Amino acid sequence: xxxxxxxxxxxxxxxxxxxxxxxxxxxxxxxxxxxxxxxxxxxxxxxxxxxxxxxxxxxxxxxxxxxxxxxxxxxxxxxxxxxxxxxxxxxxxxxxxxxxxxxxxxxxxxxxxxxxxxxxxxxxxxxxxxxxxxxxxxxxxxxxxxxxxxxxxxxxxxxxxxxxxxxxxxx
Amino acid sequence: xxxxxxxxxxxxxxxxxxxxxxxxxxxxxxxxxxxxxxxxxxxxxxxxxxxxxxxxxxxxxxxxxxxxxxxxxxxxxxxxxxxxxxxxxxxxxxxxxxxxxxxxxxxxxxxxxxxxxxxxxxxxxxxxxxxxxxxxxxxxxxxxxxxxxxxxxxxxxxxxxx
Numbered sequence: 001x002x003x004x005x006x007x008x009x010x011x012x013x014x015x016x017x018x019x020x021x022x023x024x025x026x027x028x029x030x031x032x033x034x035x036x037x038x039x040x041x042x043x044x045x046x047x048x049x050x051x052x053x054x055x056x057x058x059x060x061x062x063x064x065x066x067x068x069x070x071x072x073x074x075x076x077x078x079x080x081x082x083x084x085x086x087x088x089x090x091x092x093x094x095x096x097x098x099x100x101x102x103x104x105x106x107x108x109x110x111x112x113x114x115x116x117x118x119x120x121x122x123x124x125x126x127x128x129x130x131x132x133x134x135x136x137x138x139x140x141x142x143x144x145x146x147x148x149x150x151x152x153x154x155x156x157x158x159x160x161x162x163x164x165x166x167x168x169x170x171x
Numbered sequence: 172x173x174x175x176x177x178x179x180x181x182x183x184x185x186x187x188x189x190x191x192x193x194x195x196x197x198x199x200x201x202x203x204x205x206x207x208x209x210x211x212x213x214x215x216x217x218x219x220x221x222x223x224x225x226x227x228x229x230x231x232x233x234x235x236x237x238x239x240x241x242x243x244x245x246x247x248x249x250x251x252x253x254x255x256x257x258x259x260x261x262x263x264x265x266x267x268x269x270x271x272x273x274x275x276x277x278x279x280x281x282x283x284x285x286x287x288x289x290x291x292x293x294x295x296x297x298x299x300x301x302x303x304x305x306x307x308x309x310x311x312x313x314x315x316x317x318x319x320x321x322x323x324x325x326x327x328x329x330x331x332x333x
Binding site for chain 2: 110
């Protein structure tokens, strides 16, 4: 099991869904999980300490957990099948550890409310993780390679034309 | 407390949802605006759809059951500044009653999964419920006079000839 933290929650301009990026604590791998808007919002609200007038479904879940004195030990992203992630909520029951099947979005929304760690199974991380999206390029030789296509494009421009051809100027 | 049944979930043209609760004993209705997600959650359960994955309210009910607790009832208990308030009464494994603050939508979504009663406080029902107007009695001849005139003016013999 690999412990992760919520690196970011990203919205798409093309769909109402959101993407939660879970980043491993001891490494650079990230696991993107697509979640629906209500669950994404519920996670964002809590992380940003935004006050809501009335408890959201997850606030209710958290207050039920607290009232029942359930000790949630962790949330686990345990499987990936048919393009769906499966998660589970783990807690200390009467007879040892119990687990409840849940969607990752629900598990994460509860984890941020009861302040428990989030883990990802090793093989899920291996199958579905990506390198950190949008990581800034390091300032070494690789960086120049990364922008090679852009350099080529710059080189292909005939900047001498700029002054001579007024028609291309923005109005 | 008045026991109510879920009469309907309505969607307005603007996309807002309301759950309509009907007094189990009389012809009074209480309409409460709820969110789309919660409305869907109540609908899928009432219609007996089985979803591929548990949704949030399924998870909440699993937590309650796995902790050896049960939901006794839910009650819409207050209305302040245009907002309804509810409470969920949970009995823990030691038989102790816990009353938990909730939005009515979440409380109802949980009630339909636990098959437990839904109540509304008397005061709320008295103040905010609606009684539908009596259906108009059978139409009198006068009311359909214009329609009768129209029928009389038709030359139905023409029908066969054409």
